[in-house]
Amino acid sequence: MSGTPYDGGGIARTVASTRVASSDELRRSTAQRLRELRAGGVTTVEIKSGYALNVDGESRLIDIASEFSDEVTFLGAHVVPEEYVKDREGYVSLVRGSMLQACAPHSKWADVFCDHGAFDVDESRAILTSARAAGLQLRVHGNQLGRTGGSPSRSKWTPRAWITARSSVTTTSINSVRQIRWLHCCRVRISRRARTIRRRGACATVAPSSPSRRTATRARRT
DSSP: OOOOOOOSTHHHHHHHHHHHSOHHHHHHHHHHHHHHHHHTTOOOOEEEOOSSOSHHHHHHHHHHHHTTOSEEEEEEESSOOGGGTTOHHHHHHHIIIIIHHHHGGGOSEEEEEESTTSBOHHHHHHHHHHHHHTTOEEEEEESSSSOOSHHHHHHHHOTTOOBOHHHHHHHOOHHHHHHHHHSOOSOBOOOHHHHHSOOSSOOEEEEOOOGGGOEEEEOOOO
8 A cells, every 4th residue: 555566475475375275275265255245246256376386286176166166277387396496407398398287177277477477478488388289279478577678568469368458558658558559469457456556657558359459558657
């Protein structure tokens, strides 16, 4: 509430707690959250992995998620885990290889966090190329923490990708939004959180619409 920018640091803490949680604990917490969402009128819920960041852990999260929703997203490329900090290439290969193979059967989507402190554009492109070859539909978190180039570039080579503007809209430029607008994207979504965080400068918004009605607007300066 004080306007402190999000820096992604909480991911590592959640990974640590998720790795030690039992499968029953994860099921109970998921069921409770779904009850709360349904009580609020939510009818469709996407569940992502991305909080184990190893083959067995990600596979476990995907399997549990598939018990609760058909909208399951493989997010092994959330951040590089501590044990691979000195071997980024090795982790990218792991995500594209055995981790993807273990998670793809029960996943509908693949997502990559393309941003500062996570994965660069080339790494993201490699991971999503493998995911697409495995039959998954694609999502991207990009430009949430900075202008990393993830926002327009992802659209240039993933013509049927859904772009999660929850990430891209936070720091993206108006020029990037114009590029997204005319590329072959199905939909761009903006999060309520991104619209309420106090930040100086313009915030770009892309309205959810069909491919034939892609529109871009410039949000009011905060």
